[in-house]
Amino acid sequence: MTDATGGPAAGLVADAPTKPVAERLVEAAIEALGELDVAALLTAVGVREIARRAGASTTGVYTHFGSLAGLADAVVARVFDPGQGPAEDISGLLGVIADSHFPLExxxxxHSAEFQRLTSDPAFRIRMGLWALGGPAVTSAYHHYLRSIDDRLMVAAGALFARWGRxxxxxxxxxxxxxxxxxxxxxxxxxHLVEPETFGIDHFKRAASTLTYFLxxxxxxxxxxxxxLTEVNYYPLDAAATRELTDRTRAMRARVLHAAAELFHHVGFERTTIAQIASHADTSxxxxxxxxxxxxxxxxxxxxxxxxxxxxxPDAVDHGSVDLVDHLTALAEFVRERAGYAGPYLYHVTAGTTEIExxxxxxxxELLRRAGHSDPRTAAEVVLIALIRRVLTHPGRPAREHAEAVVALLALPR
Known part of the structure; x- marks a missing residue:
């Protein structure tokens, strides 16, 4: 509504007169859309058009639903009825892959089947549209729809994880x-529905699988x-990889290390092969x-x-927050938990086959330098070799006993 000058009628926001009429109309239209509900949307379609599509008379709407609002409630109940179909289909698909060990293919x-199912489901667009423009009642209906789907999927996913040992x-x-x-x-x-050329099924199946692997x-x-996430973004260099690392090679190395960690833990270092590590890391x-x-x-x-x-x-040491014996105790416990592959690391230290940090x-x-040792680099090597050898030889003894024995043996400052 406008006054005699073409300006806004009284009651609009104070800053409205400063905006062009076209901009105010657009903003008013957006505001009106935000206040819609399903009954208002059906009113825009028209009772006559709805009846025509149904092959019924307009009075049939009121006979069966009492009012347009009653029809709107029935529409919401139908669109957001979880039914049995989607969740049952998903559970069936999960069952197909339950016997595989982290089956990438x-x-x-x-994930491809799920993507195809949803992109070809005409009700998906309706659900999105009604949620966006249907008001609070539709938000509540969508909430219950999602929870119903999730509850069924949780049962199937829990069973799948148990079969996988995850x-x-x-x-x-x-x-x-x-x-x-x-x-x-x-x-x-x-x-995908808006911009299929940018995001397709190949992108989705990899994104969804990546999420599964990480979680x-x-x-x-x-x-x-x-x-x-830290494993993917950071790890020390290895002697075999002297070239400059890129994001791609960092990601590959992280996958190999993660695969090796799982196999060393479950199969053992001796029984694990390079081929198994490659397969587990999904590479060659x-x-x-x-x-x-x-x-x-x-x-x-x-x-x-x-x-x-x-x-x-070293940064923690610089701030004086680490004690030598305490640190060696923690290191002894760390070695004991990784006894299966601490030996190869010990060999690298003993043989001096790597120049990397x-x-x-x-x-x-740094601890020995802070303690005033005259040759901290050599002493650090000796301490490390002695500690690992003691832990691997006597794994049942307390970690602190190993730490104190190494310090006493080498007459190092405590």
Whole structure:
């Protein structure tokens, strides 16, 4: 409504007169859209048009539903009825891949099928549209729809993880894992329908599989999601990879180290082969050898990488927050938990086959330098060799006993 001058009528916001009429009309239209509900949307379609499509009279709307609002309620109930179809289909697809060990190809097939199902579902667009423009009642209906789907998927996913011998990494749980996958599916379906040339089924199946790999772990693995992300973004160099690392090679090395960690833990270092590591990392043996010359090199790199994640580094020593005996005690416990592949690391230290910076030796060297040792570099090497040998020879003795024995044996300052 306008006054005699063509300006806005009284009651509009104070700053409205300063805007052009066209802009105010657009903003008013957007505001009106935000206040719609399903009954208003059906009013825009018209009772006569709805009746014509149904092959019925307009009075039939009021006979069966009482009012247009009653028809609107029935529409919402139908559109957001979870039914049995989608969730049952999904559970069936999960069952197909339950017997595989982290099956990449079957995982791709599952996610591809889900993507195709949703992108070809005409009700998907209606659900999105009604949620956006249907008002609070539709938001509530969509909430119950998602929860119903999620509840069924949680049962299927829990059974699948149990068959795989996997659990969800904190801070995620099964409920948030399923919600993340459903959200990824819904969001990417919208993007594909709007811009299919940018985001297609090949992109989605890889994105969804990547999410699964990152959010699952073997029981006993204490790494949470943040730790897993750190593994991809940082790890010390290995002697076999002297070339400059790129984002792509960092990602590949991280996959190899993560695969080796799982296999060394479950199969053992001696029984694990390069071929198994390559298969578990979803790459070729050639790619593994591009980064590591031997299986022992992988073990040594993994040991250094995990030490960098779990033990105090030189920076902590610089601030005076680490005691020598306490640090050696923690290191002894760390070695005992990785006894299966601490040997190859010890060989690398003893043989001096690598010139790269080692976080374990660097921290010990800094501790000894702070304690006033005359040759901290050599002493750090001797301490490390002696400690690892003691732990591997007498794994049942207390870690602090090993630490104190090494310090006393070498007459090092405490």
């Amino acid at each position: 079957t995982g791709y097939a599952y 659990e969800v990494r904190p801070p995620f749980d099964v409920a948030s894992f399923v919600a993340a996958q459903v959200a990824l599916l819904n969001g990417t379906t919208v993007r 699952l772990r073997v029981p006993g693995d204490r790494h949470d999601v943040d730790d897993r 043996t050639t790619s593994v050898y591009d980064h590591f010359t031997t299986k022992a090199g992988i073990a040594a790199a993994l040991f250094r990488h995990q030490a960098a994640l779990h033990l105090p580094g 080692d976080p374990v030796q660097s921290t010990l060297e």
